[in-house]
Amino acid sequence: MKHIILASLLAGAVALPAAAADYTLMAPAAPGGGWDQTARSLQTALQQEGISKNVQVINVPGAGGTIGLAQFASQQKGKPNALIVGGYVMVGAILTNKAPVTLKDVTPIARLTGENEAIVVPASSPLKTVADLVAALKKDPGSVSWGGGSAGGVDHIAAGLIAKAAGVDPTKINYIAFSGGGEALAAILGSQVTVGISGYGEFESQIKSGTLRLLATSGDTRIPGTDAPTLKEAGLDVAVQNWRMVAAAPGLTPEQKAAVTADIQKLVTSKTWQETLKTKGWQDTYLSGADFDAQLAKDISATETILKDIGLVK
Amino acid sequence: MSTFEFLLQGLVIAAQPMNLFYALIGVTLGTAVGVLPGIGPALTVALLLPVTYRLDAAGSLIMFAGIYYGGMYGGSTTSILLNTPGESASIVTALEGNKMARAGRGGPALATAAIGSFVAGLIATIGLAFIAPYIVKLALVFGPREYFALMVLAFVTVSSAFGDSTLRGLTALFVGLFLSTIGIDQLTGQTRLAFGVPDLLDGIEVTTLAVAMFAIGETLFIAAQGLQGPDKVEAVKGSVWMNRADWARSWKPWLRGTVIGFPIGAMPAGGAEIGTFLSYAAEKRLTKHPEEFGNGAIEGVAGPEAANNASAAGTLVPLLTLGLPTTATAAIMLAGFQQYGLQPGPLLFATNPQLVWGLIASLLIANFMLLVLNLPMIGLWVRLLTIPKPWLYAGILLFATLGTIGANPSVFELGMLLGFGVLGYGMRVFGYPIAPVVVGLILGPLAEQQLRRALAISQGDFTVLFTSPIAAGLLIVAALALIVPLVLRARGRGEVLSQMAANED
Numbered sequence: 001m002k003h004i005i006l007a008s009l010l011a012g013a014v015a016l017p018a019a020a021a022d023y024t025l026m027a028p029a030a031p032g033g034g035w036d037q038t039a040r041s042l043q044t045a046l047q048q049e050g051i052s053k054n055v056q057v058i059n060v061p062g063a064g065g066t067i068g069l070a071q072f073a074s075q076q077k078g079k080p081n082a083l084i085v086g087g088y089v090m091v092g093a094i095l096t097n098k099a100p101v102t103l104k105d106v107t108p109i110a111r112l113t114g115e116n117e118a119i120v121v122p123a124s125s126p127l128k129t130v131a132d133l134v135a136a137l138k139k140d141p142g143s144v145s146w147g148g149g150s151a152g153g154v155d156h157i158a159a160g161l162i163a164k165a166a167g168v169d170p171t172k173i174n175y176i177a178f179s180g181g182g183e184a185l186a187a188i189l190g191s192q193v194t195v196g197i198s199g200y201g202e203f204e205s206q207i208k209s210g211t212l213r214l215l216a217t218s219g220d221t222r223i224p225g226t227d228a229p230t231l232k233e234a235g236l237d238v239a240v241q242n243w244r245m246v247a248a249a250p251g252l253t254p255e256q257k258a259a260v261t262a263d264i265q266k267l268v269t270s271k272t273w274q275e276t277l278k279t280k281g282w283q284d285t286y287l288s289g290a291d292f293d294a295q296l297a298k299d300i301s302a303t304e305t306i307l308k309d310i311g312l313v314k
Numbered sequence: 315m316s317t318f319e320f321l322l323q324g325l326v327i328a329a330q331p332m333n334l335f336y337a338l339i340g341v342t343l344g345t346a347v348g349v350l351p352g353i354g355p356a357l358t359v360a361l362l363l364p365v366t367y368r369l370d371a372a373g374s375l376i377m378f379a380g381i382y383y384g385g386m387y388g389g390s391t392t393s394i395l396l397n398t399p400g401e402s403a404s405i406v407t408a409l410e411g412n413k414m415a416r417a418g419r420g421g422p423a424l425a426t427a428a429i430g431s432f433v434a435g436l437i438a439t440i441g442l443a444f445i446a447p448y449i450v451k452l453a454l455v456f457g458p459r460e461y462f463a464l465m466v467l468a469f470v471t472v473s474s475a476f477g478d479s480t481l482r483g484l485t486a487l488f489v490g491l492f493l494s495t496i497g498i499d500q501l502t503g504q505t506r507l508a509f510g511v512p513d514l515l516d517g518i519e520v521t522t523l524a525v526a527m528f529a530i531g532e533t534l535f536i537a538a539q540g541l542q543g544p545d546k547v548e549a550v551k552g553s554v555w556m557n558r559a560d561w562a563r564s565w566k567p568w569l570r571g572t573v574i575g576f577p578i579g580a581m582p583a584g585g586a587e588i589g590t591f592l593s594y595a596a597e598k599r600l601t602k603h604p605e606e607f608g609n610g611a612i613e614g615v616a617g618p619e620a621a622n623n624a625s626a627a628g629t630l631v632p633l634l635t636l637g638l639p640t641t642a643t644a645a646i647m648l649a650g651f652q653q654y655g656l657q658p659g660p661l662l663f664a665t666n667p668q669l670v671w672g673l674i675a676s677l678l679i680a681n682f683m684l685l686v687l688n689l690p691m692i693g694l695w696v697r698l699l700t701i702p703k704p705w706l707y708a709g710i711l712l713f714a715t716l717g718t719i720g721a722n723p724s725v726f727e728l729g730m731l732l733g734f735g736v737l738g739y740g741m742r743v744f745g746y747p748i749a750p751v752v753v754g755l756i757l758g759p760l761a762e763q764q765l766r767r768a769l770a771i772s773q774g775d776f777t778v779l780f781t782s783p784i785a786a787g788l789l790i791v792a793a794l795a796l797i798v799p800l801v802l803r804a805r806g807r808g809e810v811l812s813q814m815a816a817n818e819d
Contacts (some may be wrong), residue, residue, distance in 0.1 A: 058723060063515035070512050071724065096503045097515055145771045151503030152619055176458075177769050186632070192457035193771060239381050312503055 022054045026084040028068025039085045045272040064093020065083040070101040080256040087244035089153050096152035099122035107248040114285035117158045118200040120152040122191045131232035134166040141172035147193035148182045151177040154242040155197045160310040165236040171311040201281045324675030333376050337683040340377035344384020350717040358385035379680035394423045398529035402520045403622045406590040410614030420696045426564045427619040428688045434620035435573040435681040438627030450635045453581045458767035463788035465761035470792045471595035472790045482746045490754020513726035526731045527716040527748045531738020533707045564616040571620030579628020593621035
């Protein structure tokens with residue numbers, strides 16, 4: 001059995017046509033999380049669409065992706081076939097960890113997906129609307145415990161933005177960080193915390209079955225199939241999305257960067273990728289080139305502001 | 315259709331020859347990758363998941379179930395034979411299992427692990443089918459304060475794995491607790507004790523520490539003894555099969571391990587290793603052969619292995635009923651489901667009964683295949699011990715390194731592996747137990763985070779820790795477990811206890 005696998009791997013390696021690049025794709029997280037799933041979906045789509053014959057995924061977990069990022073920037077410098085997956089969480093982690101290697105040290109290629117944050121309460125909660133939540137926050141910010149993902153991540157940032165928009169001191173929010181959305185979901189379902197905040201996908205099936213009540217979502221538009229308002233419609237000037245992107249190694253020539261960008265563009269318009277987006281419930285937020293660079297710079301400075309407001313970054 | 319009919323239908327599909335073949339391939343691949351130290355079930359499943367994509371839904375679920383169980387079992391084989399647990403859940407297995415292997419009883423140890431895993435998997439999978447909705451309600455009652463109480467209980471009970479000296483055991487435990495404070499604090503995002511080293515930001519990986527302390531430390535220890543070491547490891551003494559006494563001593567631990575492991579696996583923040591700790595402690599207290607604990611007691615293998623497998627099935631309870639992945643392996647399974655447009659959650663049992671029952675049937679079949687594959691292999695595995703030591707331990711070093719590098723390709727990680735290996739060697743030389751270090755690293759952060767979460771939710775009110783009936787109950791059990799032995803000792807039965815303690819290795 002092993003020999004057969006080995007032989008087919010070798011045969012695959014030998015039979016590569018020169019045109020298609022072999023990509024090495026780093027998921028700067030442990031297997032199973034959002035970045036790992038993005039990386040493995042990219043791997044499948046790139047191979048099935050024939051954009052690349054052979055894509056290898058490497059997991060380098062740790063510290064909101066900053067460990068993988070640092071390793072990627074130093075080891076893959078100038079290599080045109082190395083990619084790394086990243087996203088909004090990485091922006092926050094770089095700031096809170098004061099990471100020496102930042103997104104400036106790699107070559108961002110494109111934003112690929114986005115997911116709206118959902119603000120939910122257990123079905124039995126007395127809070128019915130965003131206005132109720134704001135009222136509770138104003139009365140005593142500490143009494144409203146927020147259950148969400150890691151400290152300084154997009155969930156925490158969104159909670160801080162909501163408090164700030166509601167005119168409540170963001171340093172006073174009682175944010176309880178859980179490792180990963182799953183554990184947070186359990187705490188919300190068990191009414192251990194007042195309100196839950198995480199990606200919509202984490203809560204979707206609970207919202208549909210009626211065990212959780214969706215108060216609002218954080219995008220610019222409502223999520224189809226739900227009747228909850230966006231935060232803006234509910235009177236809070238907050239719009240935030242957990243986006244994911246792909247970046248290439250530092251030190252690429254403009255031609256090399258253009259080649260990678262072209263491959264990724266081919267990927268996002270492909271049928272396989274579009275189907276993946278549908279099954280995973282990811283929004284297509286593809287943005288590349290100068291537009292993406294500008295948006296990235298904007299996101300980084302906005303994140304820095306709110307993390308300072310929450311008190312996580314001095 | 316009733317639950318039973320659905321299950322029967324699933325079994326009929328899963329038992330088709332082609333599907334049985336897929337199960338066999340899955341179990342073989344899973345075991346082969348799972349035996350590498352440092353590669354736990356999560357990574358095994360992640361690496362092999364693409365293999366299943368080519369098949370239809372039924373075939374892929376079955377192969378997947380096989381990989382999962384194979385990966386779990388592969389870890390215990392190396393634990394028992396080579397004292398090198400591949401993942402945190404098989405650390406406890408190494409304690410007694412390796413002692414048995416050295417005494418020529420590796421065969422029965424492997425057999426009780428395989429059959430215990432089978433029994434536990436069988437019962438737990440059936441439990442999953444019939445009582446999942448009730449178990450999950452219980453699991454949701456567990457909030458931070460209840461988890462904290464559970465961790466206190468775990469701390470008290472694992473002290474039975476400390477060996478003969480409480481002081482040395484506690485010292486080792488505190489080394490582990492110290493290591494657990496390194497890295498980013500989960501609750502505030504601030505770094506602690508990382509001294510600006512980026513690789514330390516995420517703390518110390520449990521697998522790296524476990525593989526280093528056990529595998530590398532063991533290798534150094536053996537090498538340092540040179541040729542005069544107490545070499546005589548007998549590969550086989552007596553039968554490689556379990557004898558009547560082995561069966562008699564194994565079946566109760568299997569059942570107890572299942573009962574302990576399943577609910578803990580079902581808890582969103584439980585973790586398979588907690589179940590194995592509690593099971594080991596329970597067996598040690600209940601055994602009729604206390605003198606054998608520490609020298610290769612079969613109960614100490616049977617119970618934790620059953621608990622480990624039962625908790626793996628327990629993990630599926632929140633996954634299937636809530637869509638809640640509580641372990642890395644479960645998160646990867648979730649990705650596997652999505653491949654077929656399945657969204658696990660409260661509606662899954664209603665909207666996709668065929669696939670759910672297909673999965674449960676696949677687990678039963680895979681579980682059976684594991685037994686079919688591994689029981690005949692035991693004779694072969696045990697021969698590993700007859701390999702000349704220099705070759706064997708060179709091989710262990712190679713695989714431990716490969717496994718660590720495979721899981722996390724980083725020079726720093728490799729350095730840590732070797733550094734902790736030297737620490738493990740030093741502790742062996744000076745007679746400190748190894749397991750408490752790893753236990754501290756696992757339990758420390760859980761206890762700390764849950765305590766701080768509970769206090770944050772209550773806004774600093776300490777009484778909240780005792781006002782929940784479950785938390786109070788767990789704390790009372792923990793207190794009793796601590797006090798009763800002291801009282802017994804004071805009443806003159808101390809002789810027996812100290813006799814027990816003196817016999818521990």
